[in-house]
Amino acid sequence: MAKLYEYIVRRALTFIPLIIIITLVVFTLTHIAPGDPMSYMFSQMQMGEREAELRRIYTEKWGLDKPIWEQYLIWLWNVVRGDLGYSFHIGRPVAELVLERVPKTVELAVASLFLGWALSIPLGVLSAVKKDSIVDRLVTSFSVTANSMPTFWIGIVMIIIFALYLGWFPTSGAGLDLGVVEHLRSLVLPTIVLGLSRLGMLTRLTRNSVLEVLNEDYILTARAKGLKEHVVVYKHALRNALLPVVTILGLELAFVLSGAVLVETVFAWPGMGQFFVISAHRRDYPTLMGINFMACVTILVAMLITDVSYALLDPRIRY
């Protein structure tokens, strides 16, 4: 266990240069891009002397007149101190704004990952156990097809069928102020869409993993002992076969975060992804950097958890 602890610390330390490089790239990309937050803010106004003065004051206040590298260092130093800055547009702390929206995205991500797992594990096991049968072919073609459909399009189709035509679920929005039932109803469609996008990949992973384990010698031994087939599969094989499926959670999270941007846009779901798209239009630098930084840290931590959970679940792996 001490070794594992050391490993976690060592890996966490390698995150620091990674985060610096990634944020530097994003920072440079945002700041050298044409158009600036000033032009967005003042685009609705008549440019008089008062506005020019305002513009000058804000440029100075936000440090936009400084060279980019200096702006980046200031940003980085503030992050080290735990300050993500203030949103240009909304004027509230970025951390606060992001944290307001995180639960919505997490809710969607968790629900859809749960759905993905709950369906893909039985499907994958079934198709591996009945390899080359009709069931296997159906499951395999289903997973390839699910893998090939663009999430946002499934979203649009679901809205047309289940929200507009049948009227079972609302087309968009979310919020507990509508009441729990209404909120859960609005969660259904985005969850299915996002879950379906991961379902194909997870089913395939489960199938391959089970097939691989079924070829192992100890399964042959178990069969040779005369154990019943379901005992062999469910007691001996499944335990090992599900390892990679469970531990991929970390990487899945990264995919779901990316997918959430599209799904949230289609369903007008008030989460991080939608907020990011809006902030990009407004050239709200601190907010963009804040969301990027959080997403980046989340993915890195998730990758670390993946590796650690592997070590914890599989006694053969030692660090």
Place this chain on the structure above:
Amino acid sequence: MMCGLESMNEAPKHLATEDKLERRVSYYYVAFRMFLRHKPGMIGLFVVALTLFSAVFANIIAPYDPYGLDPPLRFRPPSLAHLMGTDNLGADVFSRIIYGSRYSLAVALLVVTISMSIGVTLGLISGYYGGIIDEIVMRSTDAFMAIPAFFLYLVALSLWDVRGVWVISIMMGIVMWPTFAKVIRSEVLSLKERPFVDAARAMGANDLRIITRYILPNLWGSIIIIASLRMATAILTETGLNFLGLGDPTICSWGGMLNRAHWAGAQLEYWWAPTFPGLSITAVTWAFNLMGDGLRDAFDVKSWR
């Protein structure tokens, strides 16, 4: 593949010195034959070929000008005149889909070419030389995989006004190389321990020659499999970006069509506008996925027995 066929038929006439070449040709020849027998793979190949055909001959196939706007003809349901109806601006959906295949295929091809060039080169170098170079390359693949890629595209494309085919392709190409690098590296690691590499070195071949003439020829199978599967991913990502309105609005693209259909609202009343572009994206992505799987099965030596 034609040369593979010929040399197989004439095998007995060949000289002993060409034995090495002979076996290499026959490896790809067997894989090719296996692929021909792989039904889903052939379906995929057929759909890909069809898309390629429609992309190349778009100006002949498309019955209308995809950019032509005809407001009186807005929201026309599918009919004989307009096979897939017209969209909210009166453009013919079928013609736009035909032209859209150009954009999707061009972007996907560029993305895969760029990421393949970077990934295969770095994978070869890091696997062959190992040590500090390997360490640097592998840490960079980690870094690239930790980038929230979609967020990066969003930042870059929503802030920059230049969004042509090249900008999207280069960005995605740069982000997508690690898959190639990782697979190629692990294969090189095992290939470089094989006797034929030692033999080549004993004959005085330098590193460059060993890599390009002895190691790389054994990797084409893996490269073509990943390339096919990455084409699918590239198309899905590209259409997603175009759906968010981050592509070039002046070019006909499937994602852009979905964007237009989605924001025009009243989707139930004109279901054809979002349905057909989505089906096209699904079909092409599905075809590349099937083809990739078929190739994987065909190149899997274990399945030959």
